[in-house]
Amino acid sequence: MKKIIFYSITFLSLALTWSACKKSNYPGGVIGDYVPLYDLRNLYKGSDVTLTNENMFGSSSITGVVISDHSGKNLPEGLLIIQDKRRLGLIRGISIPIGADAAKYVPGDSVGIKVEGAILKRVNGILQVTGISSSAITKIASNVPIPPNRVGSSFILAKPNDYESTLVAIVKAGFEPGAGPNDTYAGDKTINDGFDNFTLHTEATATFANTGGLNFNGNYYGIIFNTIGANGVLKPHQRMRTIKDAVALSSTPDIASAIITGxxxxxxxxxxxxxxxxxxxxxxxxxxxxxxxxxxxxxxxxxxxxxxxxxxxxxxxxxxxxxxxxxxxxxxxxxxxxxxxxxxxxxxxxxxxxxxxxxxxxxxxxxxxxxxxxxxxxxxxxxxxxxxxxxxxxxxxxxxxxxxxxxxxxxxxxxxxxxxxxxxxxxxxxxxxxxxxxxxxxxxxxxxxxxxxxxxxxxxxxxxxxxxxxxxxxxxxxxDQGFWNKLGGIYNPSLGKWIKARSQSDINLSTSSTIEDIEGTSLVRILNAVTGEYIRTDTIPPTRLK
Known part of the structure; x- marks a missing residue:
């Protein structure tokens, strides 16, 4: 009996000694081959990053679904663009320059890409994984569904890095100013989806650059890219891939003769x-x-x-x-x-x-x-x-x-x-x-x-x-507090739409409040379709601005 107790204590001591000597950060899960694009993008802090197994948390590759389509000749040449939502369900994308081979991939292709040893850097405003050869890319599947990702333009403007190299739908958008009969898609056009103004860019060499008949109101599917503006600020724009990315919703305005303001x-x-x-x-x-x-x-x-x-x-x-x-x-x-x-x-x-x-x-x-x-x-x-x-x-x-x-x-x-x-x-x-x-x-x-x-x-x-x-x-x-519910926005009667959606702002009125408290602080503005001036009702009396 004493021997059994002795051996039990000895083996327990050895086990404790071994575990105490072994150092490990193993969290209890298996490290995947693929680092999420969310984590990959977060590695970039303003200067080039060489991707290693260590800084990619034990991974060596990325994976995602292809969203680029070079048949319309409107995307930056040679970029393969993929996106995923492997972290927190958040969609993130990345661009990979591989030259002419980028055109071999089409939207819905699922790919895996070995990126260990590549360099993460911004090129012409776009975060890219550079130094990748075509042999490092493996096609996994085809025709993978890409659910529409509707994003208000103001959200993209607020966080351009988050939406860069992702496919988004800017919905219910009209051109600002309204498109004329001879206008085409070529160049930078301003569209408004009720959240803010946003730039729709079309290269002069795009297959649809000279297409006219621009929609009065439509959805625009496209990839978000950034350029670098003053003080290093990212300036986003959207590029349609082909003319199929423009989906008409209406051809004539639906103008409300009166709107609700409070x-x-x-x-x-x-x-x-x-x-x-x-x-x-x-x-x-x-x-x-x-x-x-x-x-x-x-x-x-x-x-x-x-x-x-x-x-x-x-x-x-x-x-x-x-x-x-x-x-x-x-x-x-x-x-x-x-x-x-x-x-x-x-x-x-x-x-x-x-x-x-x-x-x-x-x-x-x-x-x-x-x-x-x-x-x-x-x-x-x-x-x-x-x-x-x-x-x-x-x-x-x-x-x-x-x-x-x-x-x-x-x-x-x-x-x-x-x-x-x-x-x-x-x-x-x-x-x-x-x-x-x-x-x-x-x-x-x-x-x-x-x-x-x-x-x-x-x-x-x-x-x-x-x-x-x-x-x-x-x-x-x-x-029973006496809140005035002010609904501020910007309505354009020539377009028949809100170009800045209404938001609720509650003003705590008193018994001594006057009409100026509910008319003089309204943020609703009406665009005069004839003169092109804004009627601002946030001043007493209303004023007109060019």
Missing amino acids: YMADAEGGDGNYEYMQFMATRDIDFEVTPFCVVVTNNAGASSPTGVFPTKGWATGADALKTPVGLVARTYKFNLTSGKVSKGEFFYVGGSSKLINGSKSKSIASSKWIRSKDYTVATPANAPAGNGDGFGLYTTGLFANSGNASGFAIFEGTTVDVNTAPIDVIFVGGGGSLYNAPSVGYKVANTDFYDKINPITLASQPYYRSGENTLCFNYQLPA
């Missing part, structure tokens, strides 16, 4: 008769000649009809003749049938109090009110006083101000039924019974937030919460 959904104190909405005209409008209407939707849990989807869309109203008096209707309508507004002028629709922020605040009655109504008046369901213009019951609150969605839309004309789509619309929140596929819900307009047709898949998505139409603004807390 709203008061939760005034200081009680909301009844103090909620209102702000719009801006993009052309001169005489509402007596060309009437419009505004519809508000409230999908709070108690809104009638409760617990069901809006089978009549924006025209749902209370959707029941016997709805008990006092319940909130799902939608409430205001008809705009009198008054005039000029292009670039704000106008208002809402409660008859015309106060800026609740019962104790200042009057803004001197502003352009096209329709005001005391929507709180308690009347039977079949009486008109406090009810909507055509549908909707009197209520103490037009907006939900909760987790369930509310919102509003403006329509041309005063007839709204299940098939009617607005010219502009916004939603606040996403909860509640809003959309029941395939054809029950609130129809949308083509805006900075929504698309009737999915611009990538081209599938129909005419309702809020259908397809990709899920964006919304937020409820601002705390409640």
Whole structure:
């Protein structure tokens, strides 16, 4: 027994001694042959890097799917361009100069490339792995799917290194200025996708350089490259590979005569008769000649009809003749049938109090009110006083101000039924019974937030919460604080689109606030289609800039 104990202790001591003497950084996993392109790009810190097994974390190769296509002769000559998303699901790309052999590879080819001993460096602004021979490249597969990667231009401009040598789709983009009948793709063209202006570059030698008929609105697929500007700053641009990378979405503008620029959904104190909405005209409008209407939707849990989807869309109203008096209707309508507004002028629709922020605040009655109504008046369901213009019951609150969605839309004309789509619309929140596929819900307009047709898949998505139409603004807390919801952006009426998407900025109004607090700080600008000037409404009075 003593011998057994002795040998056990001896063997345990030897094992502990061996493990103590052995030094290892082994993390418990197997080191792969391929270093992710995310990690590879991060090795570059501004000066050339010789790639070694050590600085590539034990790897010696890279792999990815080919995105370059040299048949259109618009990419930098001799560059094989691949991308992967092996680290954190983030797409990263790299360019490899291999000369004429780059043209042998086509999009969808999967390749492995031995890069140990090569040099990572920037050449003409593009990060490249240089010193690679064609024999170091192994084709693994063909026809590998490349899912579309939709990226707003502002994100690329903010982080050009992240998107360099990757294939991106710049979606719903138009040319700035608008393309003429004789314009071609050749050279540097400015496109705008509602996020920012971006450069679309086409070489003079590209097979489609002299192609005309530029899209009014389209998707542009292409590879992002950088040049080095002043102070070493990277300047990104996109290059289509072939003319097939330009996908037309529309050939004519869909111009909204009025756009939504702000709203008061939760005034200081009680909301009844103090909620209102702000719009801006993009052309001169005489509402007596060309009437419009505004519809508000409230999908709070108690809104009638409760617990069901809006089978009549924006025209749902209370959707029941016997709805008990006092319940909130799902939608409430205001008809705009009198008054005039000029292009670039704000106008208002809402409660008859015309106060800026609740019962104790200042009057803004001197502003352009096209329709005001005391929507709180308690009347039977079949009486008109406090009810909507055509549908909707009197209520103490037009907006939900909760987790369930509310919102509003403006329509041309005063007839709204299940098939009617607005010219502009916004939603606040996403909860509640809003959309029941395939054809029950609130129809949308083509805006900075929504698309009737999915611009990538081209599938129909005419309702809020259908397809990709899920964006919304937020409820601002705390409640009853009196936040003015300012929606700032840049709308171009000649293009019929937002060239700078709206963003929500909440201004905490007081009872002493004045009209300048909601009109003088708006960031909405209208581009005059005739003069080419911007009407800036962030000054009092509005000013024009070249």
